[in-house]
Amino acid sequence: MLKFILTAAAVAIAVPATAAATLLTSEAGYTGRGLDLSAYATGSYNFTFGPIDVDGFTFTAAPGGGGNSGLGSVVGQGSYGLGSNGSFGGDAVYIGVDSGTGYAQLLGSTGYDQMGFFMNYAPGVGDNATIWTLASDGSVIDSFDIATLAPISTPGGFNDFRFRGVAYDDGTQIYGLRFGGNYILLTGTADGVPPAPGIPEPATWAMLILGFGLVGSAARRRRTVVAA
Numbered sequence: 001m002l003k004f005i006l007t008a009a010a011v012a013i014a015v016p017a018t019a020a021a022t023l024l025t026s027e028a029g030y031t032g033r034g035l036d037l038s039a040y041a042t043g044s045y046n047f048t049f050g051p052i053d054v055d056g057f058t059f060t061a062a063p064g065g066g067g068n069s070g071l072g073s074v075v076g077q078g079s080y081g082l083g084s085n086g087s088f089g090g091d092a093v094y095i096g097v098d099s100g101t102g103y104a105q106l107l108g109s110t111g112y113d114q115m116g117f118f119m120n121y122a123p124g125v126g127d128n129a130t131i132w133t134l135a136s137d138g139s140v141i142d143s144f145d146i147a148t149l150a151p152i153s154t155p156g157g158f159n160d161f162r163f164r165g166v167a168y169d170d171g172t173q174i175y176g177l178r179f180g181g182n183y184i185l186l187t188g189t190a191d192g193v194p195p196a197p198g199i200p201e202p203a204t205w206a207m208l209i210l211g212f213g214l215v216g217s218a219a220r221r222r223r224t225v226v227a228a
Helices: 216-221
Strands: 002-006 010-012 023-026 052-054 059-061 075-076 094-096 102-112 114-120 130-134 140-145 163-167 174-180 185-190 206-209
Touching: 052 163, 102 130, 114 174, 130 163, 140 163, 163 174
Parallel strands: none
Antiparallel strands: 002 206, 010 023, 023 163, 052 059, 059 102, 075 094, 094 185, 102 174, 114 163, 114 185, 130 140, 130 174
């Protein structure tokens, strides 16, 4: 198994959603716990609406039009285009909404002051890429238009991503994140985030890349998102 080890400092960005909310961003990676997607490294897109378990989180999806395939969102592998931001594919394991509208989400049973994802999206395709923080019952706490507040730019990148997360300083607990718009995808989540915005702790995060030389049936189902 190959591992890409990433270390970086998170940067705090004040946002107007609530006085207590801070948007965390890193242009190189993030220090914290990675989401284990190895169970879905099957060489297939594994299209699903859920609910399914993803490393202790309950995954559900409501992509616009049922997703690009009509079968739901991606929790697995396969070619996934991101317009001007490049693409994902090969051995990468990821979660992709697979639509320019709608959303997918991960909801857990434990609350955290801060939570985030490694992500990327297709600029200009559908609704703006947005993340929502979720309460224990799955209701939305706040929303953050990251395409506007903290845009991601990876021209022509392959399996490239950036960290975007949210922190609260008033005791608000985050049980999950919803993500949608611009064919947004994520490659991991972090719940072991820095103890305070802008004060990173020394740690590392490993992106899981499993050595599948061939993606079998997924190769026949490859598709590309084309920016409008």
